Structures are given as C-alpha cells and as structure tokens.
Amino acid sequence: MILEDLQQRFREMQGQAGVRAVFGDVIEIEGRKVIPVAAVAYGFGYGGGQAPKSGENGATGGGGGGGARIEPLALVEVEDGKLKVQPIVNVTRLATMGMLLMAWSVFWITRTIRAAAKARAAS
Numbered sequence: 001m002i003l004e005d006l007q008q009r010f011r012e013m014q015g016q017a018g019v020r021a022v023f024g025d026v027i028e029i030e031g032r033k034v035i036p037v038a039a040v041a042y043g044f045g046y047g048g049g050q051a052p053k054s055g056e057n058g059a060t061g062g063g064g065g066g067g068a069r070i071e072p073l074a075l076v077e078v079e080d081g082k083l084k085v086q087p088i089v090n091v092t093r094l095a096t097m098g099m100l101l102m103a104w105s106v107f108w109i110t111r112t113i114r115a116a117a118k119a120r121a122a123s
Contacts, residue, residue: 006046006064013042013066035076042068 024036044066051061077084 006044009064009066010044013044013068031079033078035078036072037074037076039071039073040068042066 022038022040024038027034027036044064046062046064048060048062071090072088074088075086077086
C-alpha cells in the first residue's frame with residue numbers, strides 16, 4: 001500500500017513537472033514561433049519508523065514529501081526557417097554571485113593585511 005501510494009505521487013509529480021514544463025507551448029508572434037525552454041528538477045522522499053512508547057507494545061509513524069523546481073533557461077525562436085536561441089539571464093543569481101565574490105575578496109584582503117601587520121609587529 002505504501003509503495004503504491006509513493007508511485008502514484010511520483011506519477012503526479014511527473015505530470016506537473018514533465019516535458020510540457022521543459023518545452024512550453026509554441027507561441028506565434030508576428031510570423032515568428034517562440035518556444036520557451038526551462039530546467040525541471042524534482043525529488044521526493046519517504047520514511048517511517050517504529051518506537052515503543054511507555055506502557056505500549058510499539059508505535060509506528062511515517063512521513064514523506066516532495067517538490068519541484070522549474071527555472072526558465074531560454075527562448076527558442078524560429079523565423080523564416082532560421083533557429084535562434086535567446087538565453088534568459090537570471091539576474092538574481094548574478095547579483096548573489098557578485099556579492100559572494102565581493103565578500104570573499106574582502107575576507108582575503110583583510111586576512112592578508114592582518115597577517116602583514118602581525119609579521120611587521122613581530123620584527
């Protein structure tokens with residue numbers, strides 16, 4: 001019973017985050033055909049256990065969960081028999097990476113200055 005329920009939930013997730021989510025419906029704009037493209041990832045887990053409670057022979061429990069992530073990647077444009085791919089830039093990811101790079105640089109610059117000052121004081 002548990003395995004069938006898990007398989008059913010997996011099929012439901014595949015239906016929601018499958019090929020239709022990766023390659024969206026073709027959109028026609030002014031003689032051009034545009035196809036949205038996305039990356040789809042999904043996962044799930046299930047677990048159970050049994051632990052005796054005081055005064056009882058035993059108790060069972062279980063739980064599970066799952067989720068999906070869909071991220072737009074590009075637009076495929078078809079016009080006059082020519083194919084053109086326009087990537088979608090994730091500005092939030094670029095800003096986050098820039099801030100992380102800046103923090104990493106500040107850390108190493110500060111560490112280098114402290115080490116130089118400590119070496120100068122020891123001399």
